Amino acid sequence: MGSIIELQDVSKLYGFGDATTLALDEITLDIDEGEFVAVMGPSGCGKSTLMNLIGLLDRPTHGTYTLSGKSAEHLRPARRAKIRRDTIGFVFQFFNLLPRLTVIENVALPLAYKGIGPRNRMKQALNMLERVGMNSREFYHPQHLSGGQAQCVAIARALVNNPKIIIADEPTGNLDSAASRLVMELLSEIHKTGSTILFVTHNPELTRYATRVVYMHDGAIVHDEQTAIGEIASTAREVMYTLPVKTEEDDLAGVSTLMKAVPHAAKPPRATAKKKTAKKAGSTKTRRRATRSKV
Amino acid sequence: MSAVLRGNLRMALSDVRGAKWRSVLTMLGVTVGIVAVVTVVDIGGGVKRQIVGTLQHFGPGLIIVRPGQVSDTGSGLGNGKNDVLFGLSSASTLSMQDLQTVQQTPGVSTVAPLGVVPGVATVDDHKSSKVFVLAANSNAATVLNQKVSQGDFWSSADENAQTAVIGRNVGQALFGEPVPLGRSFKFRGQDFIVRGIFAPFDNVPFSPTASFNDAIFIPYQTAAHLTQNTASLYVILAKASNPKQTNGVTTAITTKLRAAHGNAQDFTVLNASQSAGINSGVIHLLSMWIFAIGAISLAIGGVGIMNIMLLNVTERMHEIGVRKAIGASSRQIWSQFMMEAAVLSVVGGCVGIVVALVVDGLLYAYSDLKPVISWQAIVVATLVSLAIGIVFGTAPAIKAARKDPIDALRHE
Numbered sequence: 001m002g003s004i005i006e007l008q009d010v011s012k013l014y015g016f017g018d019a020t021t022l023a024l025d026e027i028t029l030d031i032d033e034g035e036f037v038a039v040m041g042p043s044g045c046g047k048s049t050l051m052n053l054i055g056l057l058d059r060p061t062h063g064t065y066t067l068s069g070k071s072a073e074h075l076r077p078a079r080r081a082k083i084r085r086d087t088i089g090f091v092f093q094f095f096n097l098l099p100r101l102t103v104i105e106n107v108a109l110p111l112a113y114k115g116i117g118p119r120n121r122m123k124q125a126l127n128m129l130e131r132v133g134m135n136s137r138e139f140y141h142p143q144h145l146s147g148g149q150a151q152c153v154a155i156a157r158a159l160v161n162n163p164k165i166i167i168a169d170e171p172t173g174n175l176d177s178a179a180s181r182l183v184m185e186l187l188s189e190i191h192k193t194g195s196t197i198l199f200v201t202h203n204p205e206l207t208r209y210a211t212r213v214v215y216m217h218d219g220a221i222v223h224d225e226q227t228a229i230g231e232i233a234s235t236a237r238e239v240m241y242t243l244p245v246k247t248e249e250d251d252l253a254g255v256s257t258l259m260k261a262v263p264h265a266a267k268p269p270r271a272t273a274k275k276k277t278a279k280k281a282g283s284t285k286t287r288r289r290a291t292r293s294k295v
Numbered sequence: 296m297s298a299v300l301r302g303n304l305r306m307a308l309s310d311v312r313g314a315k316w317r318s319v320l321t322m323l324g325v326t327v328g329i330v331a332v333v334t335v336v337d338i339g340g341g342v343k344r345q346i347v348g349t350l351q352h353f354g355p356g357l358i359i360v361r362p363g364q365v366s367d368t369g370s371g372l373g374n375g376k377n378d379v380l381f382g383l384s385s386a387s388t389l390s391m392q393d394l395q396t397v398q399q400t401p402g403v404s405t406v407a408p409l410g411v412v413p414g415v416a417t418v419d420d421h422k423s424s425k426v427f428v429l430a431a432n433s434n435a436a437t438v439l440n441q442k443v444s445q446g447d448f449w450s451s452a453d454e455n456a457q458t459a460v461i462g463r464n465v466g467q468a469l470f471g472e473p474v475p476l477g478r479s480f481k482f483r484g485q486d487f488i489v490r491g492i493f494a495p496f497d498n499v500p501f502s503p504t505a506s507f508n509d510a511i512f513i514p515y516q517t518a519a520h521l522t523q524n525t526a527s528l529y530v531i532l533a534k535a536s537n538p539k540q541t542n543g544v545t546t547a548i549t550t551k552l553r554a555a556h557g558n559a560q561d562f563t564v565l566n567a568s569q570s571a572g573i574n575s576g577v578i579h580l581l582s583m584w585i586f587a588i589g590a591i592s593l594a595i596g597g598v599g600i601m602n603i604m605l606l607n608v609t610e611r612m613h614e615i616g617v618r619k620a621i622g623a624s625s626r627q628i629w630s631q632f633m634m635e636a637a638v639l640s641v642v643g644g645c646v647g648i649v650v651a652l653v654v655d656g657l658l659y660a661y662s663d664l665k666p667v668i669s670w671q672a673i674v675v676a677t678l679v680s681l682a683i684g685i686v687f688g689t690a691p692a693i694k695a696a697r698k699d700p701i702d703a704l705r706h707e
Contacts, residue, residue: 081625
């Protein structure tokens with residue numbers, strides 16, 4: 001299977017002059033079709049920026065981005081909108097359902113932007129709601145749903161155009177563990193149908209759904225490992241049982257502990273931190289990078 | 296695309312419903328403007344119809360000789376000249392000689408003088424401030440083309456009699472009964488007997504100071520005798536024997552009168568179509584003013600819509616981000632906000648039309664203005680409000696459409 005997402009030395013800068021912040025620091029990342037990638041890292045490490053770049057919501061400052069074999073960094077806004085509509089599905093931490101529309105209208109919205117007639121789009125939206133188990137609540141408004149239900153509706157909306165890629169930025173960040181499991185199992189099922197899924201999480205437990213875990217720190221990828229479905233990633237496991245994971249703060253605490261556990265993250269920074277290791281067949285696709293953080 | 300448009304329209308309607316108060320306030324400007332414009336057009340139409348009605352009522356051959364000068368243009372309001380047809384408020388330069396002169400002009404069939412006689416009519420010491428007395432001759436009913444519904448008008452034999460024909464409202468106002476035929480009243484110390492009652496005058500819109508329905512008509516010679524000839528002639532009404540030659544006869548009267556006045560043009564001779572011209576000049580000026588007010592109000596309404604739409608765009612930035620994230624193009628976002636602005640202003644305009652129709656109805660029922668509903672005005676008003684929505688909705692819609700998806704999404 002070929003790479004569906006290829007990032008080559010992608011950087012993202014915000015602000016001007018003295019206030020410039022480096023959100024992404026020369027990220028190189030290949031994601032194959034059908035991968036289920038968990039992206040982990042402390043807050044502010046650039047996970048969301050990476051997701052937004054991959055989802056064509058944002059543009060890289062430097063570097064190249066190839067999506068489905070086509071260069072994506074110089075596309076016109078209309079073309080980007082079309083790709084977002086047809087090949088990318090977004091799931092957000094705060095669901096981002098439109099409060100004035102009913103559940104079914106929310107799900108049908110991407111179809112409306114595609115120009116599909118009302119009857120057809122309601123039918124497709126209903127099918128999608130059935131698939132996520134929300135078909136009994138099609139005429140509710142989002143504010144009358146629980147968090148888990150709202151996220152399921154948001155997933156239905158992301159899926160309705162049969163996108164190749166699902167990007168979920170902390171889909172469980174705002175949910176309790178039962179709802180988290182519901183949402184992750186849903187994503188897992190979608191993954192089985194062949195979709196490529198990227199999700200951001202703070203919860204090491206959730207890496208058991210992923211086929212690959214990418215750790216980020218200060219805008220760079222510091223560790224990248226393949227993992228078997230059903231197993232917690234080896235790095236994540238090290239902190240798994242030492243910290244109780246009940247609240248988001250625990251999650252965050254867990255992450256910072258996790259970063260210490262990451263094999264190469266704790267190494268002192270090198271003067272030229274741009275050395276790349278060659279990609280080896282059969283091994284992980286990690287481009288190991290030293291982090292600039294001091295321990 | 297049409298599915299999207301329809302979806303946007305539905306969404307726009309629900310947004311307008313959702314933010315009721317804000318929408319109502321936004322629409323208010325457009326509504327007021329449309330009300331002003333539509334009402335003015337309708338009132339103008341009504342006035343025009345009244346003028347035409349007046350002309351038809353008095354017949355095409357009517358010629359009016361008035362004292363003083365009436366200019367054709369630039370006649371402002373409130374200078375007394377709005378009482379053009381009968382000039383009851385002007386000082387007179389006309390005399391009984393002039394009446395003779397007009398009578399002797401070739402082509403004139405009948406002549407009637409008309410003048411206000413100062414004094415108060417009383418019935419058993421009861422008087423009415425509305426009622427006034429006009430001096431006329433036996434031809435007045437014919438020249439005014441007005442029927443006497445009860446009793447009859449006096450004949451030429453009774454020009455010296457103390458007799459009177461009254462307007463429709465005088466009976467109730469002065470005598471306390473609708474048909475006081477044969478009853479008498481006192482005027483300047485003399486007793487007058489009511490011998491006839493005019494059918495209601497329905498079309499004398501330009502004598503706001505003097506509706507003929509409130510007038511008591513007494514013979515001119517009796518009046519002259521009562522006032523020792525101090526009552527002056529306020530207007531001479533003449534009827535051309537051939538209505539088609541009215542303009543020619545008008546000129547002939549002017550020439551003769553000017554000769555009689557020693558070449559001084561201290562009078563005005565008008566026929567009905569000319570006076571209509573003057574009156575419509577007044578109406579035109581009035582219409583222009585109210586139209587200007589309407590236009591200003593519409594412009595303010597438009598700015599209001601722009602303001603609210605800009606606020607709306609800012610407030611819903613996050614929503615715009617979400618929509619863009621799930622695949623809305625800039626064009627589709629633009630179309631959504633355009634649609635909302637258009638819906639706001641068209642709904643505002645439609646409310647304005649409805650209010651204008653209600654105002655028309657109230658004016659019709661409770662005032663002398665009889666507006667005529669003009670469907671053209673309604674169509675134009677709808678189009679204008681749509682245009683306002685489009686013109687003033689463009690900038691906010693472009694602002695919404697241009698927003699970078701990620702910036703919009705970050706906006707809370």
